[in-house]
Amino acid sequence: MAADDLQSIQKISVVIHPDLPERLEVFAEKLSLFPQGCFVLVQDDDAVLGYAFAHPWWLNDIPKLDDFLFRLPSSPDCLLIHDVTVLAQGRGHGASRTLQSWQKTEASLILCSCPFTIHTFIGLAWDFGS
Numbered sequence: 587m588a589a590d591d592l593q594s595i596q597k598i599s600v601v602i603h604p605d606l607p608e609r610l611e612v613f614a615e616k617l618s619l620f621p622q623g624c625f626v627l628v629q630d631d632d633a634v635l636g637y638a639f640a641h642p643w644w645l646n647d648i649p650k651l652d653d654f655l656f657r658l659p660s661s662p663d664c665l666l667i668h669d670v671t672v673l674a675q676g677r678g679h680g681a682s683r684t685l686q687s688w689q690k691t692e693a694s695l696i697l698c699s700c701p702f703t704i705h706t707f708i709g710l711a712w713d714f715g716s
Contacts, residue, residue: 587617587624594634602671608652615654627672627681635676639668640689665689
């Protein structure tokens, strides 16, 4: 994900989550704080079809939606998946499976010996295809 993708991400967010708006600046902060947890799903023509935001955080202390984090915890105990959003035309190709694999690896690197835990803000359904 790059800063140039944020406009497309916000447009997708409005389509998928019309009642859960987030400001462009909030997306930008997540990208600046933990770029290795920010992904876009792109089509061959570079059209953005989806995105994901995840970052280290504290278990049972979920940040408010559309609010700034300001900093990441120095001793996180979970990898918080803030959002995974894929437009209909991007589903069914295994992208979520690849993302889930990365998240497990990243969580183990961040947490070392801590238990692996994922928390989400919104309903999250992994699309494993049919």
